[in-house]
Amino acid sequence: MIEKDYIPDKDRYEKMIYRRCGRSGLQLPLLSLGLWHNFGDVDDFKIATEIIYKAFDLGINHFDLANNYGPPDGSAEKNFGKIFQKNFKAYRDELIISSKAGYYMWPGPYGEWGSRKYLIASCDQSLKRLGIEYVDIFYSHRPDPDTPLEETMSAIDQLVRQGKALYAGISNYSPEQTMRASKILHELGTSCVIHQPKYSMFERTPEQGLLDVLSLEGIGCIVFSPLAQGLLTDRYLKGISDNSRAAKTSSPFLTKKDITPEIIEKTGKLNTLALERGQSLAQMAIAWLLKDERVTSVLVGASSPKQLTDNIGAIHNITFSQDEILLIDSILQS
Ligand code: NDP
DSSP: OOOOOOOOOTTGGGSOOEEEOTTSSOEEESEEEEOSSSOSTTSOHHHHHHHHHHHHHTTOOEEEOOTTOSSSTTHHHHHHHHHIIIIIGGGGGGOEEEEEEOSOOSSSTTSSTTOHHHHHHHHHHHHHHHTOSOEEEEEEOSOOSSSOHHHHHHHHHHHHHTTSEEEEEEESOOHHHHHHHHHHHHHHTOOEEEEEOBOBTTBOGGGTTHHHHHHHHTOEEEEEOTTGGGTTSSTTTTOOOTTSGGGOTTOTTSOGGGOOHHHHHHHHHHHHHHHHTTSOHHHHHHHHHHTSTTOOEEEEOOSSHHHHHHHHGGGGOOOOOHHHHHHHHHHHHO
């Protein structure tokens, strides 16, 4: 018997706003928590646990995982599973837990991409690591150029029919691939409920057609790396601290080389505007995404409970004047 040592804040749902995910019955918090970084075996389990508790206390009831989150691969699911078994089991029906498969997980021809063989095996492995019977959302993590999309989508449909996933999702699919995936799933009788693209002030690709397709198809949108992995915060304005993502060798996706003088100049200007709005830069970057109603949820990462508390402040002001929008665009284009 594992002893519980956490009781969630009873006012947690008063602190958050929930948005409908496309034309589905699913509602998601304006901010969700991603476990890509800071929840692996290389990280501090105590801090990871505190971040999860803080999230739930703030009304963030959606936790996003993938088979390969760690490092090592799979350890974020295993660690979330431990926290879940200890203190979250009683709240299972209040939680939206997602996982994905698409990137490399094990050797041989069935350990990555989009075959039925890989997706079904990977989902089973994720459920075991998490210690749960079903995930709420299961994603095809990336499109597979060599497997017919019909096969990938029918594997997702199968997982939904088997009750191993409640909702179907896709991630990193182009507008055209999204249209096709949505059509195939519809024909199979399962809706594509959500898309997970990379979107931030520094990554505007979804504005070139994807958001329109999502709106047309009634698919929700949960955006990843909304803070450009920390660049769109005040984290690097005064240098690169040793505990930041850019300084950590376990994070090859953001390195010290990415902290260029041009980036610091832009974020410095954005920071000034954020302060004028009465927000931190992180809050303004999140609010800027949420101003578009097509964005269902913003999927943030955090290395401390404090960052999460800061980020959630974004929801108190998600409106921008036309002048502010133009100023932000001119800073980004400078
Ligand atoms: P963010 O852009 O939100 O970056 C998070 C990082 O920014 C934190 O780890 C922290 O870095 C820093 N940060 C956050 N808040 C603050 C703050 N208030 N002040 C200062 N610094 C702050 O998101 P991620 O890149 O982490 O991605 C979020 C989630 O999106 C992932 O966990 C995952 O679930 C999903 N994702 C999905 C992908 C896909 O292909 N579908 C790909 C990538 C991510 P530091 O460690 O330096 O403190």
